[in-house]
Amino acid sequence: MQELVLIQPGRAAEKEFAQEAAAAALRREFEERLAECGPLAYRVARGVLRNSADAEDVAQEALLRAYRRFERLRDRARFRGWLVRIAFRLAIDRVRSSRRREVRETLWSRTAPKPSTEDLAAASEFQGHLERAMEELPEKQRLVLLLAGMEGHSLEEVAEMLGLPMGTVKSRLFFARKQLAEKLRCHRK
Amino acid sequence: MPSKMKTCKDYRTAMTDAAAAAVEPSLELRSHLDACAPCRAAFGDELQLFAALDLGVRTAANAEVPASLLPRVRVQLNEQAIPRRSWIPAAAVVAAAVVLVATMLFARKFGRDKDPTNPAANSSARRISPARIQPAPPVVAHIEATNPQDPAAMNAHETRREPTRVYLAANTAGPRQVSVLVPSGQKDAVDKLLDALERGGAKTGALVAEKSEQLSQDLAVLPLAISSMEIEPLATVSEESAPGNETTRF
Numbered sequence: 001m002q003e004l005v006l007i008q009p010g011r012a013a014e015k016e017f018a019q020e021a022a023a024a025a026l027r028r029e030f031e032e033r034l035a036e037c038g039p040l041a042y043r044v045a046r047g048v049l050r051n052s053a054d055a056e057d058v059a060q061e062a063l064l065r066a067y068r069r070f071e072r073l074r075d076r077a078r079f080r081g082w083l084v085r086i087a088f089r090l091a092i093d094r095v096r097s098s099r100r101r102e103v104r105e106t107l108w109s110r111t112a113p114k115p116s117t118e119d120l121a122a123a124s125e126f127q128g129h130l131e132r133a134m135e136e137l138p139e140k141q142r143l144v145l146l147l148a149g150m151e152g153h154s155l156e157e158v159a160e161m162l163g164l165p166m167g168t169v170k171s172r173l174f175f176a177r178k179q180l181a182e183k184l185r186c187h188r189k
Numbered sequence: 190m191p192s193k194m195k196t197c198k199d200y201r202t203a204m205t206d207a208a209a210a211a212v213e214p215s216l217e218l219r220s221h222l223d224a225c226a227p228c229r230a231a232f233g234d235e236l237q238l239f240a241a242l243d244l245g246v247r248t249a250a251n252a253e254v255p256a257s258l259l260p261r262v263r264v265q266l267n268e269q270a271i272p273r274r275s276w277i278p279a280a281a282v283v284a285a286a287v288v289l290v291a292t293m294l295f296a297r298k299f300g301r302d303k304d305p306t307n308p309a310a311n312s313s314a315r316r317i318s319p320a321r322i323q324p325a326p327p328v329v330a331h332i333e334a335t336n337p338q339d340p341a342a343m344n345a346h347e348t349r350r351e352p353t354r355v356y357l358a359a360n361t362a363g364p365r366q367v368s369v370l371v372p373s374g375q376k377d378a379v380d381k382l383l384d385a386l387e388r389g390g391a392k393t394g395a396l397v398a399e400k401s402e403q404l405s406q407d408l409a410v411l412p413l414a415i416s417s418m419e420i421e422p423l424a425t426v427s428e429e430s431a432p433g434n435e436t437t438r439f
Contacts, residue, residue, distance in 0.1 A: 027266070038262065039254040046252040056255050063262045064269070130245035149243070149250035170210075178209040180242050181235075 030070050033079055038063060040080060040150070041087040047146040048091035050131050058094055062087035081161040088143050095135075126184070133183040141176035148173055195221070197228050204228070208235040 041062045046055035066083050073082060134142055147158045148169075159169045200221050207214045214222065214232070222229045371379045 030266075031263075034259060034262065038259050042254045042258055043250055043252055047249050050249070052252070052255065055252070056258055056261075059258060060262050060265065064265050067266060067269070126241060127245050127248060130242065131249055134246070134249065145246055146250045149246035151247070151251050174210050177239065177242060178205065180246075181205065181209060181238055184242060185238065 026071060029076070030067050034063065037080055037083050041083055043150055044084050044087045044143075044146060045091040045094075047134070047149075048088065048142070049094060050135075054094060054098075055091070058090045059087060062090050065090075078163070081163060084143070084147065084161060088139075092139060129184055130180065133180050136183070137176050137179060141172045141179070144169055144172040145176040145180075197221075197225060200225075200228055201231065204232045204235050208232070208239045211239070 038059065042055055042059035045058035045062070046052065049055045049058065062083060065086055066079075073079065134145065137145065144158060144162070147153055147161065148155060153161075155166065155169055155173070158164075159166045162169070200218060203215065203218050207218065213219075222232055
């Protein structure tokens with residue numbers, strides 16, 4: 001005679017199920033934001049790095065980092081600004097480390113890394129000067145300039161995204177543009 | 190006071206500010222631009238510069254997103270474990286830090302007591318453990334039985350006069366212990382005595398101390414002086430001790 005045993009889930013199993021359900025909900029919530037905010041992270045990184053491949057790596061890292069810490073983000077409405085800051089910080093770190101690496105490499109090799117075909121096509125002379133001038137901007141001004149330059153971002157949205165007063169955003173944008181103009185005046189054709 | 194006339198150079202800053210802020214020029218600037226052709230041309234150049242700048246910023250800020258980005262991220266998300274907040278690593282780090290600090294504090298304290306340059310201190314520290322001390326006679330009794338000329342006895346005598354430090358020594362084989370006060374200057378000598386006792390034979394010669402004249406004077410015993418006695422016959426005594434009289438004389 002075959003015995004049938006009714007297995008009742010214990011507390012540990014229930015806890016595990018609850019955790020898995022919460023994780024699945026978290027994943028769904030993150031996925032919803034991924035499609036909208038993934039390009040934003042990439043563009044911020046691209047604006048800093050001026051290199052598509054590096055920007056993609058940084059954007060991926062920023063999104064993964066955001067996912068790992070997504071549970072701790074109390075106000076999910078601030079996800080965009082949070083992600084922008086993560087991507088911007090990672091891109092800045094990447095630039096600094098690549099500069100250090102460049103210095104090390106030029107000690108024994110004078111050959112500069114070749115830009116990709118895409119980068120060559122995108123970079124006109126003026127654009128090159130502009131992006132180099134942007135690199136020299138203070139970080140806070142540069143982030144505001146990039147976000148304000150992105151399509152679909154009004155200054156109000158930038159202010160909301162960064163948690164800044166509108167006047168601060170306008171002021172940073174003004175000084176960033178003025179500083180860029182000073183540097184580009186001699187390169188204007 | 191006559192108002193100072195603005196030159197074209199003065200208007201250049203206002204032109205740059207107006208172009209940088211992307212706002213309409215002020216009335217004063219507009220009237221100057223209407224009157225001054227070179228400044229009008231310069232302002233036009235300034236506007237062109239900022240237009241080129243905005244275009245360049247937009248180009249830099251709106252780069253085309255590679256199609257591979259989101260699939261790559263999704264693959265990475267699938268490979269990642271479910272993000273759960275775990276306190277175990279943090280607790281392990283805190284516990285490790287506590288153990289490390291406790292070890293350092295213990296090592297510091299132990300290292301201060303156990304100075305490698307002072308073997309006597311080390312041996313005393315080792316000997317202080319009550320479990321290792323053999324039963325020993327009390328130091329006070331030892332003094333009474335010793336010749337006052339003996340330096341060891343003199344040394345032990347000082348223990349009664351200048352108690353500064355407490356050592357523990359077993360008086361009997363039982364768990365009861367006796368506290369012995371030892372002067373700070375005689376610590377090493379007492380250590381040697383305890384060591385000798387521990388080995389089975391008390392060697393008082395091991396105690397070294399300077400003999401002091403003052404100590405000899407302290408220990409000098411005056412001769413017993415007995416005054417003259419009056420002797421009475423016993424009969425008188427027996428009369429006085431009659432019933433009713435409770436006083437007894439000796």
